Amino acid sequence: APVDIMDEEGTAMLPVKGGKWFTEMSVGSHMLNYDSLLVLTHFKGHTMGGFGGSNKNIGIGCADGRIGKKMIHTGDTGTQWGISKEELMERISESAKATADHFGDHIAYINVLRNMSVSCDCEGTAAQPVVTPNIGILASTDILAADQASVDLVYALPEKYRHDLVERMETRHGLRQLSYMKELGMGCDRYVILDMDHGDKPITLAEAVKNVKPFKA
Template structure:
């Protein structure tokens, strides 16, 4: 059963997935099969480990757990105790990150390692992927890029677990699994500059939808690189309108904590995350919805669909 405080939001999403009357939809041979998205309201280490087990079949070999370390003392990051419990369940795994384009607590590898310690991520090896430079990955079917520059150490891994704190973002509207592997895997010196355009924030101010498309193409390079050996987990807690890159300056979250979503389909898990936010009462959802829509953040979802990165039709399977 759902936690009572979540029942309204989650029930709305379940109705959307099943049909307006809650019944199973009539099968249509012309429509693709729905992707499976797992859900738990258990925001604990045990809940995270449990939901990961549902999508772990193709995770093998040396595994990168892509996290967002956040700026120093950020109040909204995924609790390190949760991440530590998950990492302990994944053989041959390291946390991975990249340095930032902007100046701050993660601008250089030296500063980034200080932030990693400050924020409690130093319970295992954290591989800063661009510490040793960058490498180009192909962008298949992209209209803006043919290749994308990512941290060189990415090539050392056989699989990736994308562990994302779902929240708002100043430029992206929202930060889900797509942003985590796009800007999150692009190296700080070249890749992030490519995604933001040669003049940085000017691109975003001039054409927000183009910025979203750039971000999707960057994410596609990483998703295609790992193929079936990549999975996605979004943690919907402490969902400020600001990213963890805002650190202690992040706005206070207005939405309730919802739970954890996981899938092998990046579009499905980000779509389900947005749907759960939109299903909240208006007084809770308003600020985050406004952030998403004013930044044209929904273009992330529609462009992922256009590029064949996943399915926006999904079946929500609760583990509660």
Template structure:
């Protein structure tokens, strides 16, 4: 196993992904060691069901009781959603697991529970139970320290679960710049009518983007993180890296960046930071489109806002399990 401390600064300086031996030197005072504490993010290049299961094993200790598996099940026939056979292989390893989703706000069959269930069947999510958490309404979770939102309307059924495994197809996003674990739990757990409008509305304007949208999205994620506490684990799958989210369905732009691998962590900020860093570490000709999408939407504000709300650590060790 090889270990490298990877920060965004290191990635941009190196210009490419290198997993090597961690450099050490001398005795570090206890106070300095605490200040330099890093989260752990695991990495594999093995983009397969077996690779996904190996990554889950690294973070499974955080989960107990009834586990909500939050993933994006996609618009009808979406080309980039997570392979169903991977998830089918993973779920038997996750005790008391149920895939969870919420209805959507934008025009889609998934606006209604009936249309959402039909889309689940069409997309092949018929091998396991899928709980549409807002099918019976909302529950309110407090947003501690929120500037824009004081409480978030989430799918009511979220309260039925003890832990959450956040299984995310990392990609670009038309409003967020990128969609990682933060987007998956924030917009993904917000109820279709009320919660998602809370996140997308600024004053009279619906679908307001920019830095304030990133801040609202982070505040929504804060409600979920505070609710589950340490009983959360995150997996980001960096494949089919379109500039568009899976909510774009068949209209998603083709991926122009190469597939990278799978990340896993129990730290929300660290895993999204590492995912962004891996994108920036690609050669310019591969990263250009996705980086342009991230920066034109002010997507990096997701990371700084999570840091401000103490939702994790942007300093991390990237540990290869290959």
């Protein structure tokens, strides 16, 4: 398949509407060549973000490597260490909003809740072992609903299965991603889960996780 490196030929600035940290975000210029975007995300924990869902995927992933990512991670002091955990979540969300607003109704999100380590995939063989059981796959045209439902499904697991991932989310203030997305008007945190295996039947969180089993390597 053809591969298109978004910032291979420079960058472009997308507006950030209603942000308090940014008025615009730098992305790869090739992104403007596309009229739709399908965001496929491996939902898992993250060392800095608490969790990596659709919001973090496009917030960090669509920011270009030279300018955008530096904007997100650099505070007023000139170093990333000058940024509080909650501020980082807000900066990621504002960056994500730039991309989400750019594509408007022509963007959709898929979160895959399988092999969920507390570590990001980028840590490779250094990642912490997976202890959270597989849950399934969520899809939505609403970025906040997708990430909120993913987090809620993790919290709906028995405590012994959710403990490590929930601890990672909370100690990094990752849930600020969700509350700030709501403040920015990026979506709705109330949703209905439709079970695609049973004819679009609405199901509860408890029903969605009742058959999960401990992860076995």
